[in-house]
Amino acid sequence: MSYTSGTKRRAVFPFTAIVGQQEMKLALILNVIDPKIGGVMIMGDRGTGKSTTIRALADLLPEIPIVANDPFNSHPSEPDLMSDDIRQRLLQGENIPVAQKKVEMIDLPLGATEDRVCGTIDIEKALSEGVKAFEPGLLAKANRGILYVDEVNLLDDHLVDVLLDSAASGWNTVEREGISIRHPARFVLVGSGNPEEGELRPQLLDRFGMHSEIRTVREPALRVQIVEQRSEFDKNPSEFLARYKIEQEELQQRIVNAQKLLTQLNIDYNLRVNISEVCSELNVDGLRGDIVTNHAAKALTAFEGRTEVTVEDIQRVITLCLRHRLRKDPLEAIDSGYKVEKAFSRVFGVATSEDTAQANSKK
Numbered sequence: 001m002s003y004t005s006g007t008k009r010r011a012v013f014p015f016t017a018i019v020g021q022q023e024m025k026l027a028l029i030l031n032v033i034d035p036k037i038g039g040v041m042i043m044g045d046r047g048t049g050k051s052t053t054i055r056a057l058a059d060l061l062p063e064i065p066i067v068a069n070d071p072f073n074s075h076p077s078e079p080d081l082m083s084d085d086i087r088q089r090l091l092q093g094e095n096i097p098v099a100q101k102k103v104e105m106i107d108l109p110l111g112a113t114e115d116r117v118c119g120t121i122d123i124e125k126a127l128s129e130g131v132k133a134f135e136p137g138l139l140a141k142a143n144r145g146i147l148y149v150d151e152v153n154l155l156d157d158h159l160v161d162v163l164l165d166s167a168a169s170g171w172n173t174v175e176r177e178g179i180s181i182r183h184p185a186r187f188v189l190v191g192s193g194n195p196e197e198g199e200l201r202p203q204l205l206d207r208f209g210m211h212s213e214i215r216t217v218r219e220p221a222l223r224v225q226i227v228e229q230r231s232e233f234d235k236n237p238s239e240f241l242a243r244y245k246i247e248q249e250e251l252q253q254r255i256v257n258a259q260k261l262l263t264q265l266n267i268d269y270n271l272r273v274n275i276s277e278v279c280s281e282l283n284v285d286g287l288r289g290d291i292v293t294n295h296a297a298k299a300l301t302a303f304e305g306r307t308e309v310t311v312e313d314i315q316r317v318i319t320l321c322l323r324h325r326l327r328k329d330p331l332e333a334i335d336s337g338y339k340v341e342k343a344f345s346r347v348f349g350v351a352t353s354e355d356t357a358q359a360n361s362k363k
Helices: 022-033 050-060 084-091 114-118 123-129 138-142 157-169 220-235 237-243 245-264 269-281 288-303 311-325 338-348 353-362
Strands: 040-044 064-067 098-101 105-107 119-121 134-136 146-149 171-176 179-184 188-193 210-214
Touching: 022 040, 022 050, 022 188, 022 210, 022 245, 022 288, 022 311, 050 105, 050 146, 050 188, 050 245, 105 138, 114 119, 114 138, 114 157, 119 171, 119 179, 134 138, 134 179, 138 146, 146 157, 157 171, 157 188, 210 311, 220 237, 237 245, 245 288, 269 288, 269 311, 269 338, 288 311, 311 338
Parallel strands: 040 188, 040 210, 105 146, 146 188
Antiparallel strands: 064 098, 119 134, 171 179
């Protein structure tokens, strides 16, 4: 997983070796299986391995076919994933060179300008030479990859809007002095932040598909395990990676199989009605909550290698999809999921995890 095309690369901590943080790992995997989920917002303490986990997931993914030397990582055959220029060349019958490339994880620095993110048009060159001179930005590099924004809650709201618009539409459009250029920008958007430094406005938060909460591991034995693993990895990366090679390959294959299986999935009409009933009962604005929950439940079912979505599948993802959509007041804290679980158990007629725990304690 750490080497590609005969080129030595920096070793990346293996995804399957990461201890705990199940909620974050599941949300990331589901977004990779189906990017239509709309990304994930990860909120939690500092030093909990957010960037390590995201980088590990990008490294886990298989190589993708791209048009060689194309700045937008255009797909060689799918029109929705290629630039207008490549599409035009294909229509003209031109032979397009194809290469394989590792899925990229692009880090968006906190002080990034809009030009750095979206790209710039060289007006002088456009006017003097009559060509659309475009300098691609980070959105171009992130096409068909993962765009990671740490401390997204400290980013300018306008820039967050731009990122979310591109993630939702799959395209980035740059306009200047009457000249307009667009390119594909299909990426998994991952934002992270520390709640102590402020939350995102509810309107922006709602546009992230899923919301994952992570906390510092409290159990001393697990903390020791995490520290020891990191120490072993730093001491001898290749030996550590070899130990997890089979698990990494198996997980990679599960993700690839799930992506293929996604088109064959079926979710019963009654289950879809129940999902919408939960959203309605929780007074979730708009239909984004309904849509994302459907997508996430299907992605989980595909990941499990099945074609029929069950109530359990929905139960595992619905809190991740809805908890951040309940806030109406910017000063109100995000519910940990209790309200969502309660509404889900009533509509679907199943016991909450709390009810189950109480029942077990009485035995």
